Amino acid sequence: MDAVSDFDPARYLSDDLLERIRGRAAAVDAGNVFPDDDLAELRAAGYLAILVPRDLGGAGLSLAEASVLQQRLAGAAPATALAINMHLVWTGVAKVLADRGDDALRFVQEGAAAGEVFAFGISEAGNDLVLFGSDTAATPQPDGGYAFTGTKIFTSLAPVWDQLGLHGLDTTSEDAPRLVFGFVPRTDAVRTRDDWDTLGMRGTQSRTTELHDALAPANRVVRRLAPGPNPDPLVFGIFSVFELLLASVYTGIARRALDVAVETAHARTSKKTGRTYSQDPDIRWRIAEMALAYDGMLPQLEVIARAIDERADHGALWFAKLSGLKHRAVTSAKRVVDEAMLVAGGSSYFTRSELSRLYRDVLAGQFHPSDPESAHSTVAAAWLGPVDPA
Template identity: 75%
Template sequence: MNDFDPTTFLPDDLLDRIRERAPIHDRENTFPQQDLEDLRDAGYLSILVPTERGGAGLGLAEAAILQQRLAGAAPATALAINMHLVWTGVAKVFSDRGVPGLEFVQDGAVAGEVFAFGISEGGNDLVLFGSDTDAVPDGDGGYAFTGTKIFTSLAPVWTRLGLHGLDTTSADAPQLVFAFIDRTDAVTTSDDWDTLGMRATQSRTTRLDGAVAEADHVVRRIPPGPSPDPIVFGIFSVFEILLASVYTGIAHRALELAVATAQKRHSKKTGAAYSQDPDIRWRIADMSIAYDALPPQIAALARDVDDRVDHGARWFPLLSGVKHRAITMAKQVVDEAMLVAGGGSYFSANELSRLYRDVLAGAFHPSDPESAHSTAASALLGPIES
């Protein structure tokens, strides 16, 4: 970790190209195809794949640093790639712990496949612990999935969709089924992504009508509800840490822009740079103090996942907590940066204006603020008495 150089995987010239394209995709509401191609060529899709399977062999701790760096250039690109990295991260959690079943994800990532995340469903606040999607066994170990998934990032380009559904017909039903499907005629991607921010993720609605996961791509069958199964821990840990990383990267970029603006703006009253104004200095210091807390927290939790530290039941408040703190901090920092930059930041062409819209998406990712607080309260006070 001490020798890790993020510029090896995200060199400055690559980030410069990605940053230049970000406002175009935001304005035109298009997917950053060239970003994806450049990142694929740089081996970024397989950074979490072990070297023995052809990947870069990085840990979650290094991936978190890279995602912060990528988000500073193009938040929506980073968030979209996050969803692919979640599945390769889960595969790493499995392989690190000697659990078979996701080797095809690692091999696919090395081959250039793009894995999307099909868990979210409208109105399903159970998230990982339940599903409104029907999973019907085909008798040969495979499943046909019928239902609707929302916020499917990478919608125009994914080659395999990792998803879950509920099997209500087998002898041991109900069982949650986690599996991967290919893009076929049984999958319909709606062109419905027209949002306030994070527009380039193209996280469109996905409708499944008997979409088949073959037996060798059915990863897990577990009872609904909280579970110690590695699929639950793998998804939750990697998802929360990488999400926290993206929004922390946004905050870092907002702080950079605020500092640069304060140094070049001058007061008509005094002629001095805004960087000499005590109120501006306090505001930027407050932003820095808030931001500085998050990178070490993310790094510590990511290393614990990599090192297979057993926090037991504490894992869930730790993970939901760091994600919640990251999005709360990032929104605060971007708010403050807008004030430092002044009225010019209100124009849509200003980078801070885009960051302001992008950062708002953080509150809608699991764990949402209510879930994070409920998890923390239950860990400290026990469950609510019935």
């Protein structure tokens, strides 16, 4: 994971810290609890502000560098990495906007530098429009703020966030409808259901969030946009950083599965031949397949991350490239973990096995936007044009 030159990941995620996080991951998963100790150590290490500029108290890292770090964190504890991802999405969006001369999310950067946790509240049950529509009502207030009422799902960091970035639909203003993006603090108007009991990624505690006239003050309302696809930099920032950092987490899982498979192949001995499984031609083929898939994941991450950092202009192809990046990373990671399970044999099927946990965790990737159907639709439209109306 040394794709970014002159950058030492251990400076921000030391080996000792990662081993402590890895050592807690199994208990977090088994207990279905939030990794509070991981968050405390990451906050103390300044990790919440890795994408915040130095002059605002952060590390001033690039998205390419953050991608490497998230791969590294995911190799220790995928659920912790995925939870932190959602905070980093907002600091990453703030960076994307600031790099393009827009300081609308400066308060996110300042808050992250002070240790605040920002959560991502976009997903809604049955809303396949995602960023381009919302079933949450956004009601304008006399002071320019908005009251949000609705239900958000998969709200990672649910027990610990300080500010929730979200969107809703304003249907009452003169220029309605308008999608409203803003941030609400944790108050009694926000209720978190204790309903996160899942197959994997249990430590994210991505619970359902109910909004009951949750107020975003005027200085925390960052956009009012027409519904539907929109070239606004905020939409691009959310989509690009979300897809990039998701792909990074699942790439990190793939690397850990590969490492565990290699260790297991060297440790297991065949009764039939008396040699380690690392000498078995079938096992060697599987390990090679895993390595071939993993090696292909790294350059695509770096190229896309650098393109965002350097403000490359891919025009209408941007969303296809980003959807494709996330889709390839997730499907490749799942194949790698599948192969690792077969290399390790029956012992990997026990819940005490790290590979068993990685196997369950990697499955979550297919449910994040862009899902396989959306990714293929986006790429097809980019290359073939829109579907003709019936």
